[in-house]
Amino acid sequence: MNTINMEERKTMNRREALKRMGALVTGAAFTATGLSSFTVSKSDKSDEGKKRLVFYFTATGNSLYVARELAGEKGEQLSIPQVLKGDNLTFEADEIGLVFPDYAASAPLIVRDFISKAKLKASYIFSVITFGNFAANVAEWWNDYCKKQGVTLNYANTLLMVDNYLPVFDMNDQVKIDKHIPENLATIKSDLNEHRQFISHLERMNDQMQGWLDRLQAEHFPMEAERLLKLDAAKCIGCETCAAVCPHGNFKLIDNTITFSGSCEYCLACVHICPQKALTLARGERNSNARYRNEHVSVRDIKKSNNQQ
Numbered sequence: 308m309n310t311i312n313m314e315e316r317k318t319m320n321r322r323e324a325l326k327r328m329g330a331l332v333t334g335a336a337f338t339a340t341g342l343s344s345f346t347v348s349k350s351d352k353s354d355e356g357k358k359r360l361v362f363y364f365t366a367t368g369n370s371l372y373v374a375r376e377l378a379g380e381k382g383e384q385l386s387i388p389q390v391l392k393g394d395n396l397t398f399e400a401d402e403i404g405l406v407f408p409d410y411a412a413s414a415p416l417i418v419r420d421f422i423s424k425a426k427l428k429a430s431y432i433f434s435v436i437t438f439g440n441f442a443a444n445v446a447e448w449w450n451d452y453c454k455k456q457g458v459t460l461n462y463a464n465t466l467l468m469v470d471n472y473l474p475v476f477d478m479n480d481q482v483k484i485d486k487h488i489p490e491n492l493a494t495i496k497s498d499l500n501e502h503r504q505f506i507s508h509l510e511r512m513n514d515q516m517q518g519w520l521d522r523l524q525a526e527h528f529p530m531e532a533e534r535l536l537k538l539d540a541a542k543c544i545g546c547e548t549c550a551a552v553c554p555h556g557n558f559k560l561i562d563n564t565i566t567f568s569g570s571c572e573y574c575l576a577c578v579h580i581c582p583q584k585a586l587t588l589a590r591g592e593r594n595s596n597a598r599y600r601n602e603h604v605s606v607r608d609i610k611k612s613n614n615q616q
């Protein structure tokens with residue numbers, strides 16, 4: 308792949324960059340440089356097939372894995388925390404996707420922020436929300452949320468994967484459960500290839516369940532890092548992995564000690580990815596010795612997706 312060094316980035320205008328790199332590759336490069344307005348369409352490349360951009364947010368890799376799978380070889384997956392660093396958030400492609408984890412039957416705040424700021428131009432816009440146990444009405448909730456932001460979804464579905472919610476689930480147990488991911492993902496892929504019009508709907512939703520979810524959302528979001536986390540200083544080796552995987556840049560190494568503060572996504576990337584298991588949840592966990600990362604996704608991938616440094 309073509310690369311651009313820092314000096315060239317400063318002097319090159321958008322047109323020159325497009326010429327140099329080709330439209331598809333430009334997606335990734337502009338995101339990395341913070342220039343996030345670009346177009347990817349069939350006419351930009353001579354090869355056949357529609358061009359698909361898939362925006363994602365991930366903490367433990369499930370949503371990145373799905374975004375990658377849905378982007379396929381001809382598409383492009385773009386990290387929402389990286390894209391948000393740019394100031395022009397206009398994107399155009401034949402198909403645009405949004406993939407992220409379900410947080411208490413709603414979307415992570417960073418994803419809501421993105422959809423409220425972005426201008427998405429595509430004839431088919433889809434969302435796949437990864438979840439671990441009970442998706443409730445998240446697809447409809449997201450569909451309504453997007454509508455209020457002026458974005459019409461053609462497709463919103465959920466995909467059952469490992470549940471990374473540490474207060475309730477033991478990761479050692481979670482990884483043993485067959486959640487039929489390949490089959491369900493294949494169905495979603497085929498839905499998208501056929502441009503299926505579909506918003507997943509929960510029949511059993513009732514007022515009591517809605518009340519429970521509302522309370523959960525109010526309790527969870529927004530969260531502060533100081534309230535959520537506990538550091539075992541004896542275990543911490545100062546590797547700063549937590550700092551690199553935090554989508555809010557909440558961690559700093561000061562005098563050889565990791566400190567954290569600020570508005571937090573409650574994504575748990577820092578806790579799951581810490582190689583020392585030095586970070587735990589202040590209010591306790593089901594099993595503080597068990598951590599999770601999607602088997603297809605590396606620590607480096609998660610750092611690249613979320614790093615704010």
Ligand SMILES: Cc1cc2nc3c(=O)[nH]c(=O)nc-3n(C[C@H](O)[C@H](O)[C@H](O)COP(=O)(O)O)c2cc1C
Binds near residue numbers: 366407
């Ligand atoms: C704060 C938080 C809340 C969550 N809420 C739900 C939920 O309401 N229902 C559910 O099935 N999974 C829930 N999960 C699990 C994640 O949605 C699921 O594990 C997801 O696939 C993680 O994606 P990622 O690996 O891309 O971060 C929650 C996870 C976190 C961290």
